[in-house]
Every structure is written in structure tokens, then in C-alpha cells.
Amino acid sequence: MTDIIQFHDVSHRYEGGHDVLSHVSFSVKQGEMVFLTGASGAGKSTILRLVALIARATRGQVHVHGQTLASVKPRHIPAYRQRLGLVFQDFNLLNDRTVFDNVALPLIIRGHSHRDVGRQVRAALDQVDLLNKEKVYPLTLSGGEQQRVGIARAVVTKPDLILADEPTGNLDPEMAHEVMRIFERFNQVGVSVLVATHAIDLIKAMPHRMIHLEHGRISMKVPLSVRHAGDFPYA
Amino acid sequence: MPRAAASSDRRQTFFSRLLEEHARVFFFSLGKLWQNPAGTLLTALVIGITLALPAGLHALINNVDKLSYSWEGAAQSSLFLKDSVSAERGKDLARELNARPGVARTTYISRDQALAEFRKLSGFGEALDILDNNPLPAVITVTPMHKQSRDEINALVTDLSNLPEVDMAKLDQKWLERLYGIIDLLQRGVMVIAVLLSLAVIVTVANTIRLDIQARREEIIVMKLIGAPNSFIRRPFLYTGLWYGFTGSVVALIFVGVGMAALTGPVQNLAGLYESNFSLSGLSFFAVLQVFGAGIVLGWLGAFLTVSRHLSKIEPH
Numbered sequence: 001m002t003d004i005i006q007f008h009d010v011s012h013r014y015e016g017g018h019d020v021l022s023h024v025s026f027s028v029k030q031g032e033m034v035f036l037t038g039a040s041g042a043g044k045s046t047i048l049r050l051v052a053l054i055a056r057a058t059r060g061q062v063h064v065h066g067q068t069l070a071s072v073k074p075r076h077i078p079a080y081r082q083r084l085g086l087v088f089q090d091f092n093l094l095n096d097r098t099v100f101d102n103v104a105l106p107l108i109i110r111g112h113s114h115r116d117v118g119r120q121v122r123a124a125l126d127q128v129d130l131l132n133k134e135k136v137y138p139l140t141l142s143g144g145e146q147q148r149v150g151i152a153r154a155v156v157t158k159p160d161l162i163l164a165d166e167p168t169g170n171l172d173p174e175m176a177h178e179v180m181r182i183f184e185r186f187n188q189v190g191v192s193v194l195v196a197t198h199a200i201d202l203i204k205a206m207p208h209r210m211i212h213l214e215h216g217r218i219s220m221k222v223p224l225s226v227r228h229a230g231d232f233p234y235a
Numbered sequence: 236m237p238r239a240a241a242s243s244d245r246r247q248t249f250f251s252r253l254l255e256e257h258a259r260v261f262f263f264s265l266g267k268l269w270q271n272p273a274g275t276l277l278t279a280l281v282i283g284i285t286l287a288l289p290a291g292l293h294a295l296i297n298n299v300d301k302l303s304y305s306w307e308g309a310a311q312s313s314l315f316l317k318d319s320v321s322a323e324r325g326k327d328l329a330r331e332l333n334a335r336p337g338v339a340r341t342t343y344i345s346r347d348q349a350l351a352e353f354r355k356l357s358g359f360g361e362a363l364d365i366l367d368n369n370p371l372p373a374v375i376t377v378t379p380m381h382k383q384s385r386d387e388i389n390a391l392v393t394d395l396s397n398l399p400e401v402d403m404a405k406l407d408q409k410w411l412e413r414l415y416g417i418i419d420l421l422q423r424g425v426m427v428i429a430v431l432l433s434l435a436v437i438v439t440v441a442n443t444i445r446l447d448i449q450a451r452r453e454e455i456i457v458m459k460l461i462g463a464p465n466s467f468i469r470r471p472f473l474y475t476g477l478w479y480g481f482t483g484s485v486v487a488l489i490f491v492g493v494g495m496a497a498l499t500g501p502v503q504n505l506a507g508l509y510e511s512n513f514s515l516s517g518l519s520f521f522a523v524l525q526v527f528g529a530g531i532v533l534g535w536l537g538a539f540l541t542v543s544r545h546l547s548k549i550e551p552h
Binding site for chain 1: 252253255256259454456457458459460461462463464465467550551552
């Protein structure tokens with residue numbers, strides 16, 4: 001299987017600041033689901049920001065879809081991001097538009113026809129069990145529902161890579177669990193998923209690879225074999 | 236698996252999809268303005284007043300211009316014929332001149348007619364009786380056609396004065412030339428005002444859109460995060476500028492219309508006192524189009540300038 005994400009000795013430094021990421025190397029295979037764990041400030045979000053080209057590596061190489069990200073010009077960033085599905089901690093929904101319009105946005109950006117948009121938006125909402133909420137505004141929904149709208153928006157264009165930054169950070173445990181299960185469902189149909197989270201309890205029972213960060217460095221990689229054996233390093 | 240859904244889209248041509256997208260943004264931006272009627276109306280009012288000033292002045296000057304045309308008859312030239320020219324030849328000459336390009340009308344006034352007229356109008360009739368013969372020459376009055384430049388009219392009069400039958404030609408239009416001069420000056424003035432106020436419209440729209448961009452900063456960041464190119468994010472703002480310009484034009488035309496209506500009564504009254512049937516005419520169809528065109532182009536331009544400047548500064552981080 002080919003790698004969808006590769007980090008080769010990547011460092012990232014804020015201008016005039018310290019390294020928030022130093023000498024990080026790892027890869028995510030096509031169709032794999034991986035958790036990035038660690039305390040806040042450990043560099044989880046930075047990794048996702050580098051993959052989404054919200055930030056650029058100061059040193060080292062990042063490859064996504066086999067493409068060297070350092071060579072992506074600023075004007076090609078929108079087209080690059082269109083191949084990703086991004087899910088955020090605070091949902092980042094547009095609150096003045098209906099659920100339907102929020103989920104439709106990535107399709108409209110890509111210039112899909114009217115008919116096509118309706119069909120695909122309903123398919124995406126169906127996958128997150130929100131088909132009956134398409135006409136309501138996000139703020140009338142619960143946090144878990146809003147995050148599911150966010151996921152529907154991320155998957156409506158059928159990306160082969162989903163990046164989620166603390167997707168359950170603002171949710172109660174039950175909703176958080178539901179959201180993680182949705183990510184697993186997409187992973188089961190072949191979508192690669194990279195989730196940054198510090199909710200160790202939540203992912204304990206989920207058999208996926210983990211990459212643990214401390215102070216901008218990878219301190220532990222927990223391979224699938226270990227996870228399958230039910231051995232959990234933080235217990 | 237990711238691109239399968241796009242296949243049905245490919246059947247649609249690039250052009251029709253672009254059209255659909257523009258139609259969507261066209262109504263979307265109108266809907267956004269509709270949601271904030273007070274703010275929209277205020278901006279439209281400012282643009283309207285700004286556009287109404289040059290449009291109104293333009294209309295007034297056109298009316299003065301029109302009025303001056305109705306005095307054009309006064310710009311006639313008088314050809315004094317030599318005494319040796321017979322009355323028959325004089326009448327023929329008047330007919331010949333009438334056929335010349337640039338000549339609207341000629342009238343032959345025989346020496347006898349001239350005398351009779353002078354007798355009637357001057358009050359020196361008795362004095363004339365002392366004279367043995369009629370001292371007045373025969374005259375052909377020539378009215379040049381409208382819409383000729385002063386140079387053309389002057390050239391015509393010079394030509395006419397060189398005719399063998401003509402003793403002297405006199406063109407009495409000094410006062411009309413002065414009037415034209417004043418109108419020219421006013422027209423130029425209106426143009427300068429129009430240019431300055433166009434800048435004011437651009438600045439007004441630019442500032443409104445700038446505030447709009449700031450208010451929708453979060454939305455712009457989200458759009459960029461999910462892969463929207465700058466052209467996509469820019470489009471609704473450009474249409475918003477266009478709508479501001481359009482609504483401003485409507486307001487401007489209403490102002491000009493109301494202003495004209497208010498002046499119509501007094502103008503007719505005054506014209507009546509001068510025994511003229513002059514009446515104010517409003518903006519022509521072309522001028523109305525110009526107001527709309529100016530509003531829309533300036534609104535779009537104002538939006539374009541701000542959006543281009545501010546959009547690249549807003550990036551997710």
C-alpha cells in the first residue's frame with residue numbers, strides 16, 4: 001500500500017519563536033486511520049496544519065498524495081485543499097446558512113451543477129444521520145449534530161483523506177463517541193483518516209495506530225499489532 | 236473513488252456552469268443586501284445623492300442648451316445686395332442660396348419692403364420722405380442650419396460675402412457665441428464634478444465592502460480552509476458592489492426626477508411670461524442608461540479594488 005502522507009524529518013518554527021515541531025518523521029498509508037495524540041501544544045495541530053498547507057514546514061519534507069508540498073504554489077493551494085476533507089474542533093460552520101447550504105459549499109466551490117449538489121448533499125447528510133435537519137440553521141443544533149454537519153461537509157466531495165483536529169474537543173463523551181464512530185465508518189470504506197486528539201479515554205478501545213507527540217517530537221509510535229492486542233500504553 | 240460523481244458534471248459545459256454560478260451569486264448577494272435593508276438603503280442613498288448631482292446638472296445644462304437652440308434663428312446672417320442687382324436676380328439668388336449645404340432658410344427682402352419695414356419700425360418714416368430715392372439696400376437673410384460649428388458658419392458667411400451680387404455680409408451672433416461659451420464652460424465643469432463624484436462613489440462602495448469583508452472574516456477563513464479560490468470568495472463582494480451601484484443609480488434617478496418635477500411648474504410659468512412654450516425636459520433614455528452604467532461600473536470597481544487588497548490578507552493560521 002502506498003503512503004498518502006509522509007513526513008521526513010520535518011520541523012516547524014514560528015517566526016522568531018521556538019520549534020513547535022522538530023525532526024518529525026512518520027507516514028500514513030492509503031486507507032489507514034491514525035490518531036495523533038499528546039498534550040495541547042505538543043504539535044498535533046501543527047502537523048495537520050502542515051498537511052492542509054495552512055502552514056509550511058521550516059525544515060524537512062512533507063508529501064501528500066505523492067506530491068511534495070513545498071512545491072505547491074500559493075495560488076494552487078485552493079485546488080490542493082479541495083482534495084482534503086477538513087474537520088475542526090469548533091466546527092467552523094457558517095451560521096447564517098442552513099445545514100444544506102453549509103454542506104453544499106464545497107460542491108459549489110468546485111462548480112457542480114444544481115441537481116448534482118442536491119443529490120450529493122443529501123447522501124452526505126444521510127451518512128451522518130442528519131437528513132431531516134437540512135433546512136435548519138447550525139446554531140439550533142447540538143454540538144454533536146453541528147460536528148456531524150462539519151463531517152458531512154468534509155466528506156461530501158468524497159475525499160480520500162480526512163484530517164480532523166480535536167473533533168471531539170467541544171463535545172460530551174457520548175457525542176464524541178458517535179463522532180469517532182462516524183470517522184471509523186468512512187475509514188472502513190477506504191478513506192484515510194488522521195485525527196488529532198487528546199481524548200485518550202475515547203480512543204482507547206479503537207484499534208488504530210497512534211502517534212504520540214511530546215514537546216514537538218514523536219515520543220511514541222504505537223503500532224497496530226500492539227493496539228489489536230488490547231495493550232494500551234497509557235493505562 | 237473520489238471523482239466518480241464528477242462525471243455527470245462533465246457533460247455540462249464549462250460556460251453553462253459558470254453562468255449558473257454567476258446567477259447564483261447574483262441573487263445570493265441581492266439576498267444578503269435584502270437581509271440588511273437599513274444599511275443597504277443608507278449606502279444607496281449616499282451613492283444616489285453623489286450620482287444625482289452630476290446627472291441633475293447635466294439635465295439642466297441640456298435644457299439651457301435646448302433653449303439656446305430655440306434662439307438659433309437669431310444667428311442669421313444678413314447679405315446686403317449691391318444696388319445694381321435687380322429684384323428678380325435677388326429672388327433667384329435667395330432661391331439658389333437656399334439650396335446650399337449648411338443653409339436652412341433664406342428670405343429675400345426687396346428695397347421697397349425694407350423701406351416699408353423701416354418706416355413702420357423706426358419712426359423715421361417722415362425723414363425718409365425727404366430723400367429722393369430709397370437708401371436702403373435689398374437684403375437676403377440667411378439662417379444657417381443647426382448643429383454647425385462656429386467655424387463652419389463663419390466660413391459660410393465669408394463665402395457668401397464673396398458673391399459678386401453681395402456688397403457686405405453681416406453675421407450677428409456675438410451674444411449667442413457667448414452663451415455657447417458659457418454652456419461649454421458649464422459642461423466642462425459638470426464633467427469635472429462628475430469625475431470627482433465618481434471617485435466619491437468608488438470610495439463609498441470600497442469602504443462599505445471593506446466593513447463587509449471585516450464582518451465576514453471568519454466566513455472567508457472557513458471558505459479558504461475548504462478550498463475556495465480567491466475568485467470564488469471575491470465574487471459575492473463584486474456583485475454586492477454592483478448592487479450598491481445599481482440601487483444608488485435608482486435613487487439618483489428618483490432624486491433627479493423629483494427635482495425636475497419641482498422645477499417644471501415655475502419654469503413653465505416663467506416661460507409663459509416670456510411668451511415661450513419652452514418646457515423642461517428630463518433625462519434622455521441614453522442619459523438614464525449612463526446613470527445606471529456609471530453606478531454599476533463604479534460600484535463594481537470600488538468593490539474590486541477593496542476586495543483585491545483585503546482578501547489576500549485574510550488567511551487561516
